[in-house]
Amino acid sequence: MKIEQATRHRPVFYIVSSLLAIGAILWAESQMWTCVNDLRRRAEILSSEVFHLADPLEARIRALNDDVSRYAIQVTPGLKQGILAETEATLRFLKKHREDAMLPSHRDLLTQMGDLLNQYLRHAGALLDSASAPADLEIWRREKERILAQILARTAELGRAEKLGLEDYMEGTHQSVTDLHRKLVLSSLILLSMGAALGYLAYRGLIVPLQFRLRQSQRVIERQEKLSSLGVLAAGVAHEIRNPLTSIKARLFTQQDLLARPSEALEDNVFITEEISRLEKIVADFLSFARPSEPEKVLIRASQPLRDVGELLRASLARVNIELRTEILADPRVHADPDQLKQVLINLVRNAAESIEHDGIIHLRTRIQSRRSSTRSGASVLIEVEDSGKGIAPEDQKRLFDPFFTTKASGTGLGLSIAARILEKHGGTLEYHGGTPHGTQFTLVLPIASNES
Numbered sequence: 001m002k003i004e005q006a007t008r009h010r011p012v013f014y015i016v017s018s019l020l021a022i023g024a025i026l027w028a029e030s031q032m033w034t035c036v037n038d039l040r041r042r043a044e045i046l047s048s049e050v051f052h053l054a055d056p057l058e059a060r061i062r063a064l065n066d067d068v069s070r071y072a073i074q075v076t077p078g079l080k081q082g083i084l085a086e087t088e089a090t091l092r093f094l095k096k097h098r099e100d101a102m103l104p105s106h107r108d109l110l111t112q113m114g115d116l117l118n119q120y121l122r123h124a125g126a127l128l129d130s131a132s133a134p135a136d137l138e139i140w141r142r143e144k145e146r147i148l149a150q151i152l153a154r155t156a157e158l159g160r161a162e163k164l165g166l167e168d169y170m171e172g173t174h175q176s177v178t179d180l181h182r183k184l185v186l187s188s189l190i191l192l193s194m195g196a197a198l199g200y201l202a203y204r205g206l207i208v209p210l211q212f213r214l215r216q217s218q219r220v221i222e223r224q225e226k227l228s229s230l231g232v233l234a235a236g237v238a239h240e241i242r243n244p245l246t247s248i249k250a251r252l253f254t255q256q257d258l259l260a261r262p263s264e265a266l267e268d269n270v271f272i273t274e275e276i277s278r279l280e281k282i283v284a285d286f287l288s289f290a291r292p293s294e295p296e297k298v299l300i301r302a303s304q305p306l307r308d309v310g311e312l313l314r315a316s317l318a319r320v321n322i323e324l325r326t327e328i329l330a331d332p333r334v335h336a337d338p339d340q341l342k343q344v345l346i347n348l349v350r351n352a353a354e355s356i357e358h359d360g361i362i363h364l365r366t367r368i369q370s371r372r373s374s375t376r377s378g379a380s381v382l383i384e385v386e387d388s389g390k391g392i393a394p395e396d397q398k399r400l401f402d403p404f405f406t407t408k409a410s411g412t413g414l415g416l417s418i419a420a421r422i423l424e425k426h427g428g429t430l431e432y433h434g435g436t437p438h439g440t441q442f443t444l445v446l447p448i449a450s451n452e453s
């Protein structure tokens with residue numbers, strides 16, 4: 001029962017577990033991609049000019065200054081064009097890198113250098129523009145060198161700031177690599193544990209129940225093999241025993257008329273006759289177990305065998321203060337052998353009465369079960385026999401349907417096996433439900449006739 005319930009909920013359980021596992025994998029993937037992208041961006045920045053501006057800038061400014069100095073010695077129109085073009089290019093270079101600067105300190109230095117370079121150009125402009133040529137070339141040159149020294153001082157400062165920035169940046173990159181490494185280890189651990197958990201769940205959810213079912217079917221097959229060989233043997237022996245028993249019984253009856261009454265000999269005769277009757281019942285049980293007759297099925301109401309058994313046994317049960325209550329909650333038609341169903345019900349009611357002994361209730365109930373069971377689809381009718389007796393010990397419950405299992409001194413242990421077999425021949429089952437607060441419940445599950453549902 002529990003296994004079937006678990007089997008029903010299993011697909012939902014697997015879908016949820018798989019979704020969780022997929023979620024965890026996607027999360028780990030996204031974390032690693034973030035780290036990898038960060039590292040790629042850092043590598044791009046490191047290979048770009050962001051941290052290597054000072055040296056090329058200094059080289060450019062020195063070359064420009066050399067050109068201006070040469071122009072001061074000898075005015076050359078081509079050189080003037082070169083100076084103007086180089087100035088433009090240097091200013092553009094400064095502007096671009098000022099906008100791209102990663103650190104505020106770098107941006108400040110580049111702004112200051114731009115201002116000083118403009119100042120330098122204004123000063124050089126006096127030389128380039130013949131209309132405003134400086135009066136004293138020596139004073140002009142000293143001023144130019146002063147501004148240049150200021151620009152170069154900022155370039156040197158930028159060089160130092162770039163070195164520090166680069167070190168910081170390398171530190172950050174190192175941290176990112178450590179992070180990535182940590183996340184890789186963590187996600188590998190998560191994936192490994194999810195894999196192990198899923199493996200374990202698959203083992204518990206699929207393999208264990210399959211093993212359980214396999215063991216169950218093996219037990220059933222073994223039991224059936226044992227039963228069939230036992231059945232052949234039992235049938236042979238029972239057949240041989242039945243004839244002499246009948247002859248003995250007949251002789252005992254004849255003898256009864258000849259014996260004085262009352263007499264000890266008559267008492268012995270009656271005792272032997274009763275024991276012979278018991279033996280006959282055992283033999284009859286053996287035979288119907290070993291060679292069950294095919295049911296002669298007709299279309300009957302499910303309540304019919306129940307009412308017949310009620311009429312048959314109600315009076316005798318009342319003598320020991322056992323009430324037999326019938327509840328017809330549904331009354332569909334079934335294809336069944338009414339005598340065989342009666343035989344099953346009489347056996348169940350007798351067991352119930354033996355369990356109660358005296359003062360109790362036996363419920364006979366019919367109702368409909370519409371759920372699809374694991375072995376059969378479509379609606380079934382349930383015929384329940386519920387008693388208020390002693391119940392069945394847990395260790396006996398597993399063996400109830402084993403042939404010859406009995407807890408009674410005079411029992412054959414065949415009643416339930418025969419009943420189960422009869423139900424099987426009707427395409428149904430006989431189920432035992434323990435766990436009622438007191439007593440026991442057996443249920444006959446029978447398919448409803450197809451034109452009924």
Ligand code: ADP
Pocket residue numbers: 347351352353355387389390391392396400405406407408410411412413414415416417440
């Ligand atoms: P028998 O009645 O000959 O023992 P059964 O196959 O009918 O054989 O029953 C097997 C055993 O199941 C009984 O001996 C008894 O222990 C137990 N049993 C069956 N029905 C009931 C019941 N209603 N209450 C308690 N025990 C029961």
